[in-house]
Amino acid sequence: MSDDHGNAQAGEGAVIKDPVCGMNVDSTSAHHTQYAGRTIHFCSSGCLTKFEAKPEHYISKDNAPQPKSCCGHQASGPVPGIVTDPVCGMQVDPNATEFHADHACQTFHFCSQRCQDKFVADPSAYHGKKPVDQTMAPAAPGTIYTCPMHPEVRQEGPGTCPICGMALEPEMPSLEDEDNPELRDFSHRFWWTLPLTLIVLVLAMFGHRFSGLSTTARTWVELVLTTPVVLWAGWPFFERCVQSIRNRSPNMWTLIGIGVAAAFGYSVVATVAPGVFPDSFREHGRVGVYFEAAAVIISLTLLGQLLELRARSKTSAAIKALLGLTPKTARRIKADGGEEDIPLEHVHVGDHLRVRPGEKVPVDGTVIEGRSSVDESMLTGEPMPVSKSVGDRLIGATLNGTGSLVMRADQVGAETVLSRIVQLVAQAQRSRAPMQRMADKVAYWFVLAVVAVAIATFFAWGLFGPEPSWTWAVLNAVSVLIIACPCALGLATPMSIMVATGRAAQAGVLFRDAEAIEQFRTLDTVVVDKTGTLTEGRPAFKTVRGVAETADEEVLRLAASLDQGSEHPLAEAIVTEARARELKLSAAPDFDSITGSGVQGTVDGRNLLLGNRSLMDRNGVSVAEVAEDAERLRGEGASVMFLAADGHLIGLLAVADPIKPSARPAVAALQSRGMRVVMATGDGATTARAVARELGIAEFHGEVTPEDKAVLVQKLKSEGHRVAMAGDGINDAPALASADVGIAMGTGTDVAMSSSQVTLVKGDLRGILRARALSEATVQNMRQNLSFAFLYNAIGVPIAAGVLYPFFGLLLSPMIAALAMSLSSFSVVANALRLARTNLPDDATSFRPGTSASTPRATT
DSSP, rough: OOOOTTOOOSSOOEEEEEETTTOEEEOOOOOEEETTTTEEEEESHHHHHHHHHHHHHHHHHHSSSSSSSSOOOOOOOOOOSSOOOTTTTTEOTTTTEEEEEEETEEEESSSEEEEEEHHOOOGGGTTHHHHHHHGSOOTTTTTEEEEESSOEEEEOOBBBBBOOBBEEEEOOOOOTTTOHHHHHHHHHHHHHHHHHHHHHHHHHGGGGGGGOOOHHHHHHHHHHHHHHHIIIIIIIHHHHHHHHHHTTTTOOHHHHHHHHHHHHHHHHHHHHOOOGGGGGGEEEEOOOOOOOHHHHHHHHHHHHHHHHHHHHHHTTTHHHHTTTTTTTTEEEEEEEEEEEEEEEOOOOOTEEEEEEEBBOOEEEEEEOOOOOOEEEEHHHHOOOEEETTOOOOOTOOOEEESSSSSEEEEEEGGGSSSHHHHHHHHHHHHHHHOOOOHHHHHHHHHHHHHHHHHHHHHHHHHHHSSSSHHHHHHHHHHHHHHOOOOOHHHHHHHHHHHHHHHHHHHHTTEEEEHHHHHHHTTOOEEEEESSTTTHHHHHHHEEEEOOOOOOOHHHHHHHHHHHHOOOOOOHHHHHHHHTTTTTTOOTTTOEEETTEEEEEEEEEEEEEEOOOOHHHTTTOOGGGHHHHHHHHHHHHHHEEEEEEEEEEEEEEEEEEHHHHHHHHHHHHHHTTOOOEEEEEOOHHHHHHHHHHHHOOOOOEOOOOOOHHHHHHHHHHTTTTEEEEEEOOGGHHHHHHHHEEEEETTTTHHHHHHHHSSEETTOOOOOOHHHHHHHHHHHHHHHHHHHHHHHHHHHHHHHHHHHHHHHOOOOOOHHHHHHHHHHHHHHHHHHHHHHHGGGOOOTTTTTTTTTOOOOOOOOEE
């Protein structure tokens, strides 16, 4: 018999239902507890823990008729059949799931907490409709948004930054994030108004050549075309300008807003009521207008924002790529021995999961049955698969080889190694605020100075100027704001960055943002990964030695013949070498893979064993004759395999991850420039020492995890060093994001490139020297551009204010203002273009040969 919760009270071995997940459980299950005088049984410790935390939730659900609908009617008992999750469309058992919500007198059931949260946040988006696309779902309640420019600004839900006015972004991106709405909005504003801006610019420059268009008509056409550009396309900039004034944080938006408003407002008055202006303000039959200046400033600023928003949207690519590594489902073994595929979020601690050959490990856990080799390169960077057997640890998202494993889930959700890597990358990206451009550093005082001069000009002319004094006061104050409009100031840094990134791309260096270019020149320490950065990142044949009168090539031929049936990377290296030597391979009909040890089979009538020492020992094969050679090869970082035929050793083979030809000259070049080179690798100390010794690297760290690499970078930074991290793998992502500048190899993973600010297209570390030289030239060029921009303002603003009027009767006419603005922009653009001719170190001259190597110092 059973109680009213489906749990057995008598009858050993009865099958009952787990009240948490709904699985059928044998009453002999080790997971059970007492509640309300009854024994409740569970499929796993995870379900038991959930029940003990909130037993009334599960008991009332399983025993309902207790729950009531939102209309107050008594529920009629357990819900029959399978229903559809209204958010994601998955099929859900209402009696098994713990996620429910009431809306419009109806109870809805969900597959997970995330779907329930999305429904509760906006029920109308899902009720009565087909399940919506996840990419259009609103952010879950509690999602924290932050400003990419000011990480200290954090709030629940979307909004704008009170400091700079930028749209806030989710602190932790997800695969379900929709497109950036600000980027989409600015794109529409830019492309819809760009034709209007171009027409206005042409009319302003060449309109006098159109004989059929009078001067007055041309002015009105410019007004009509400029109005949507300024009042619609430029509206977000005016909002940011007002916000900066309200928050007492003047910035470039303050300059742009005031300048455009002054130019546009002045021009509107000059068009609508030209009679209020003195005759001296008339040129070519009309009062000078600045419609083209206002429109061009808005369009250029929108273009700059589009480029910046696109770059910002890529900062979350690393996190999304990491999230995409995890499998979507896991295969759970039920208590009755049956198996089922379940969503990954439904895996609980203690669940038994099967990992079939070629599948990804779903979560972190321990092997409880089976043997296999697992590719853990995403975590360790080590290209060689790792043998796994009972009791060994498994890491989620790593790739299982040819064997089948049964594992126990130990860490799930945010507790897995991959989730911690995601959190580290997100934390590092948010904790490093982008470097403010040099124009922004002085914008606060520059804005205050311009506004102060304009106010002083207004009152000075109004109180002491010639009649009509207050008309002159308005005109000259507006002239001050117009001449201070930041055309050249806004172009100073972006033009240098644009030209520098193009020049860098020609040299095989891709910069993702301006911050990297500005900071690269300050670097003094480079932390480098080994696998894929200093080495090729894939096993390659190293050497072969025959014993017992067996020729070396015969040993290689027999081993390759046997390995033709293996998918192991080491086997592939041996077969590739044999084919390169054009050796004739034989068939191996009795091939068998011995997981974690090697392979065996028959070739040309001989019984062969190929594998590690453990395999030889188990089969009574002595390797004493080559033990010294084997140890020496291991000391050089190679993997050694022994070959036995008919119970006797006939040779050994070694496979290693070869060092890149460019690695030694690259390390020597960096050291010759006074940069400290530190190697950090997940490989063992022996391999790390061998590579460090060959490359002349004095300091190396072996057996480090992704967290350890990030900690190492932070430690070096805390010591006052300016640190670059160079790597190519997923395991390097946290350190790449934590470094002052992250440098990815173009031959590496997308995650590494997304986490870094610089990519070396060819994977050659000598590109660091080229990037550093270009960084120095670019920063110098930006300073020159800013100097030009401020010099023109320093000259133009006093003239506009009328300081020369008492001595020379000179005021700033529209022609002079337009000429000054054009010259300032031209000088900035022309100077920035000089960067395209920057000489950079080439591969042949970027290092000094013969640099003495230091004795490696190990840290494991």
